[in-house]
Amino acid sequence: MLDTDIFYKETDAHRYLSFKSTHPQYTFKSVAYSSFLRLRRIIIDHNLLEFRLSEMSNFLSKSDYPTELLNSVRNDVICKTRDLSYRNKDTESKKFEVGWVVTFGPGYGEVKSLVKQLNNSPLFPNTGTPALGVVAKRAPSLRDILFSQRDICLNTGRGSVTTRCTPLGTRRVGRPCESCDLMSEETRLTIGQQSMNCAGGDCKSFNLNYCAQCSICNKAYIGKTVQQLGRRISQHRGQIQTLSASTCINRDSIDDTNTLAAHAIEHNVRTKAGFNSLYKFFILKYEEKEKLTISEQFFINKFRTYRPYGLNTSNPISVNDRLILQT
Numbered sequence: 257m258l259d260t261d262i263f264y265k266e267t268d269a270h271r272y273l274s275f276k277s278t279h280p281q282y283t284f285k286s287v288a289y290s291s292f293l294r295l296r297r298i299i300i301d302h303n304l305l306e307f308r309l310s311e312m313s314n315f316l317s318k319s320d321y322p323t324e325l326l327n328s329v330r331n332d333v334i335c336k337t338r339d340l341s342y343r344n345k346d347t348e349s350k351k352f353e354v355g356w357v358v359t360f361g362p363g364y365g366e367v368k369s370l371v372k373q374l375n376n377s378p379l380f381p382n383t384g385t386p387a388l389g390v391v392a393k394r395a396p397s398l399r400d401i402l403f404s405q406r407d408i409c410l411n412t413g414r415g416s417v418t419t420r421c422t423p424l425g426t427r428r429v430g431r432p433c434e435s436c437d438l439m440s441e442e443t444r445l446t447i448g449q450q451s452m453n454c455a456g457g458d459c460k461s462f463n464l465n466y467c468a469q470c471s472i473c474n475k476a477y478i479g480k481t482v483q484q485l486g487r488r489i490s491q492h493r494g495q496i497q498t499l500s501a502s503t504c505i506n507r508d509s510i511d512d513t514n515t516l517a518a519h520a521i522e523h524n525v526r527t528k529a530g531f532n533s534l535y536k537f538f539i540l541k542y543e544e545k546e547k548l549t550i551s552e553q554f555f556i557n558k559f560r561t562y563r564p565y566g567l568n569t570s571n572p573i574s575v576n577d578r579l580i581l582q583t
Contacts (some may be wrong), residue, residue: 275320292333352389360392416456435459435486440536459486477567480548500526
């Protein structure tokens with residue numbers, strides 16, 4: 257009869273995630289469960305399995321795992337059949353409809369309680385699957401913060417350049433592109449204390465989220481387009497003639513269509529040439545058409561570009577839908 261056993265290298269220190277670290281409780285249970293289940297799948301002989309499980313319990317105890325947790329998980333694993341096959345994940349079943357992504361830490365428990373209350377409220381009908389669910393993500397580590405600041409200072413970020421469709425010095429056949437001069441030619445966008453790498457592209461790119469930033473006051477507008485970026489810029493620029501013809505601009509008449517032109521007039525810019533020298537455009541992200549509105553709302557929240565802090569005038573997504581966005 258064939259016997260199998262686990263093999264440890266002599267250099268194996270048997271160090272596991274410390275129970276004193278700041279992680280969700282289920283993380284520690286998963287560490288113990290996967291460690292015990294690995295032994296259950298490998299070892300055939302029952303007596304040898306008992307010995308190895310006790311040995312693993314001692315290893316985990318040195319990392320401050322409580323005995324009650326280890327005994328509970330161990331009893332659960334040892335009752336399982338020795339199944340070597342892997343289960344295929346059911347991609348059709350969902351734990352919840354939409355995930356509320358938060359950073360694990362202070363306030364995580366309060367968010368879970370709030371999500372539970374919302375799922376039980378009349379706001380979301382009971383369909384068998386919860387409407388909302390909490391998804392924890394890792395907070396930025398010290399390495400992430402330091403490397404991000406280094407990239408900003410040295411301009412060595414891994415973003416791509418938002419550039420011209422016609423390089424400088426190249427003679428274009430036909431009508432010259434009026435949007436090339438508005439491309440930022442930069443790899444990174446910074447608004448206040450928030451910054452991010454650009455997706456890269458030119459004024460011929462489409463299906464994207466973009467940012468228009470004023471070169472005088474640094475206020476920004478976040479938008480989306482399914483057509484070529486250059487054509488969307490032409491629509492923004494064309495509004496400056498319409499507003500310039502008005503003797504008085506009513507605040508209520510300013511929307512996301514003409515907000516860039518209205519802001520240009522605030523800086524006493526009333527020509528298309530002045531518009532071209534006032535704004536710089538950045539490509540933030542390429543996205544599917546159905547998801548452009550959600551990513552637009554995300555970037556508006558991230559950079560806080562609502563008036564009066566920015567140039568956006570309205571929410572792409574309703575108040576109820578904004579509950580599901582990343583925070």
